[in-house]
Amino acid sequence: MQVTINVNGEDRTAEVEARHLLVRFLRDDLGLTGTHWGCDTSNCGTCVVLFDGEPVKSCTVLAAMAAGHEVRTVESLETGDGLDPVQQGFIEQHGLQCGFCTPGMMMSARALLDRNPDPSEQEIREAISGQLCRCTGYLNIVRAVQWAARHPAGTANETETETAGSTP
Amino acid sequence: MTVRSYGFGAIALEAAVQVPATFEYRRASSVEDALALLERFGEEARVIAGGHSLLPMMKLRLARPEFLVDINDLHELDYLRLEGGELLIGALTRHRTLLESELVGRLFPIFHDAERVIADPPVRNRGTIGGSLCQADPAEDLSAVCTAVRAVAVILGPGGRRSVPMQEFYRGPYETAVGAGELLVEIRVPVRPNAGSAYRKVERKTGDWAVAAAGGALSLADDGRIGWAGIGLAAVSTSLAGYRRVEEALVGREPTDELFTEAGRIAAEDCDPLSDLRGTEEYKRHLAGELTHRALTLAAERARAAGGTGGKDA
Ligand SMILES: Cc1cc2nc3c(=O)[nH]c(=O)nc-3n(C[C@H](O)[C@H](O)[C@H](O)COP(=O)(O)OP(=O)(O)OC[C@H]3O[C@@H](n4cnc5c(N)ncnc54)[C@H](O)[C@@H]3O)c2cc1C
Ligand code: FES
Ligand code: FES
Numbered sequence A: 001m002q003v004t005i006n007v008n009g010e011d012r013t014a015e016v017e018a019r020h021l022l023v024r025f026l027r028d029d030l031g032l033t034g035t036h037w038g039c040d041t042s043n044c045g046t047c048v049v050l051f052d053g054e055p056v057k058s059c060t061v062l063a064a065m066a067a068g069h070e071v072r073t074v075e076s077l078e079t080g081d082g083l084d085p086v087q088q089g090f091i092e093q094h095g096l097q098c099g100f101c102t103p104g105m106m107m108s109a110r111a112l113l114d115r116n117p118d119p120s121e122q123e124i125r126e127a128i129s130g131q132l133c134r135c136t137g138y139l140n141i142v143r144a145v146q147w148a149a150r151h152p153a154g155t156a157n158e159t160e161t162e163t164a165g166s167t168p
Numbered sequence B: 001m002t003v004r005s006y007g008f009g010a011i012a013l014e015a016a017v018q019v020p021a022t023f024e025y026r027r028a029s030s031v032e033d034a035l036a037l038l039e040r041f042g043e044e045a046r047v048i049a050g051g052h053s054l055l056p057m058m059k060l061r062l063a064r065p066e067f068l069v070d071i072n073d074l075h076e077l078d079y080l081r082l083e084g085g086e087l088l089i090g091a092l093t094r095h096r097t098l099l100e101s102e103l104v105g106r107l108f109p110i111f112h113d114a115e116r117v118i119a120d121p122p123v124r125n126r127g128t129i130g131g132s133l134c135q136a137d138p139a140e141d142l143s144a145v146c147t148a149v150r151a152v153a154v155i156l157g158p159g160g161r162r163s164v165p166m167q168e169f170y171r172g173p174y175e176t177a178v179g180a181g182e183l184l185v186e187i188r189v190p191v192r193p194n195a196g197s198a199y200r201k202v203e204r205k206t207g208d209w210a211v212a213a214a215g216g217a218l219s220l221a222d223d224g225r226i227g228w229a230g231i232g233l234a235a236v237s238t239s240l241a242g243y244r245r246v247e248e249a250l251v252g253r254e255p256t257d258e259l260f261t262e263a264g265r266i267a268a269e270d271c272d273p274l275s276d277l278r279g280t281e282e283y284k285r286h287l288a289g290e291l292t293h294r295a296l297t298l299a300a301e302r303a304r305a306a307g308g309t310g311g312k313d314a
Helices: A020-030 A086-092 A103-116 A120-126 A139-150 B006-016 B032-043 B054-059 B095-099 B102-107 B109-116 B121-126 B129-135 B139-147 B244-250 B257-270 B281-308
Strands: A002-008 A010-013 A048-052 A054-057 A070-072 B024-027 B045-048 B068-071 B080-085 B088-090 B152-157 B159-166 B171-172 B183-190 B196-202 B210-220 B226-234
Touching: A002 A020, A010 B226, A020 B024, A048 A103, A054 A103, A054 B171, A054 B196, A086 A103, A086 A139, A103 A120, A103 A139, A120 A139, A120 B196, A139 B152, B024 B032, B032 B068, B032 B109, B032 B152, B032 B183, B045 B054, B045 B171, B045 B196, B095 B109, B095 B257, B102 B109, B109 B139, B109 B210, B121 B257, B129 B139, B139 B196, B139 B210, B139 B226, B196 B281, B226 B281, B244 B257, B257 B281
Parallel strands: A002 A070, B024 B068, B045 B068
Antiparallel strands: A002 A010, A048 A054, A048 A070, B080 B088, B088 B183, B152 B159, B152 B183, B196 B210, B210 B226
16 A cells, blocks of 8 residues: 655655554665664654654554654754754763664653653653663663753753752 | 464564564544444454554454554544533543543543553553553553443444443453444543542553552542442453442441451452462452552542532542
């Protein structure tokens, strides 16, 4: 069957089987390999993309079900104006080590900040609670999102440190 | 390879096969269209809502439908409203919508208690109440919640529309009153005056299925005694309707800590848990009793608060 999905602002069409998963459509058909594919059992969250603006696990959505919808992947974060504050935050706060979980973490963070520009530490932890990171222990990811919230323009102009983990 | 057992080993073996078997996909454009598609394709057709139970089962070949009827475009089934003394919930209402609804939280805090601990935010963005109830997993949280609050399921099919109380809707693990060619369209929850409700769950890690969970709902009569009570437990039995003894022990009595301890003791006796990876039978029985006690204690507090402010709902 033919499906057309609006991916990162552009209509993309491919001929796929009905059983084709959205994560495969993005990676195999469009070559957008920024979205990672891990557990394939809707547990790890590395495949998270935004579906009509909200995070979903793309290993558990059929490409056919996404037809006619808007999907945003990690590739859309960087624009002509530079890196998204979330990306910059991951750099500033050392929010990744191996980087496998990072695309999903960044997309959940982006969706959170779009709805709630000033989230609490607890709200950030809740937002990424469906995603696993085997390297960082999460603390630096939370700090990266806090950094992004404090620097909506994406540039570091202050020297303040993030507060995650400093309260009991 | 076919799965010969539902055991963990079989699932681990099957984990190599992570694409569903082939099927035909149809997107329904209206409720009538969905019913027509289901009728046309018969026994081999399955509805897909959020897909967060069905797709994992299809990947593991635990489900192998030949036709999938996608109901995600049926926005007419995605609603929450108060009508005629009932909260009406459309079958396609997502977990997230339930969790974020002020109306639901005010009338039935038990839904918010449960939704906070069902899966995780991305899963809650897709999964629906209709899919949850129709999946009828014995560890499924909303089935226990809907049983406690005495919800009624509205089913639409070729034979028309019928209403089925939750205790009859759930027929056992993965089995419901919804027949081939039928669609669950609505869940109706009666709103009672001076009522409170709560849900308590123990899980191994954030977003996991329950080791055990208990929901309790009650309303207080003018003299402060319990006028009505409903109980629903998850993950500790293959039946949902087995807690009548608990409910009977509560009605007409003062809502005291001793009474709720006694209610927990009966619940622990009447449940029927299995030892598995999440815990032993003994541990789950203990949880069933303790969580029933905690849920009822909180439900009673909420009922008092509702009565105290002169509100008719809690
Ligand atoms: C990682 C993960 C963790 C989870 N944790 C929990 C948890 O802690 N607690 C919990 O309760 N649940 C949990 N779930 C399940 C989650 O709540 C699912 O969303 C839910 O069980 C199914 O809803 P769905 O809309 O995705 O249904 P689907 O997968 O689309 O459908 C499930 C079944 O219901 C049928 N169906 C769906 N809608 C209808 C309808 N309107 N009429 C007739 N039949 C219908 C389908 O044919 C299918 O048989 C978890 C899921 C995942 C992936
Ligand atoms: S690959 Fe989708 S949740 Fe792990
Ligand atoms: S950085 Fe390695 S899994 Fe998160």
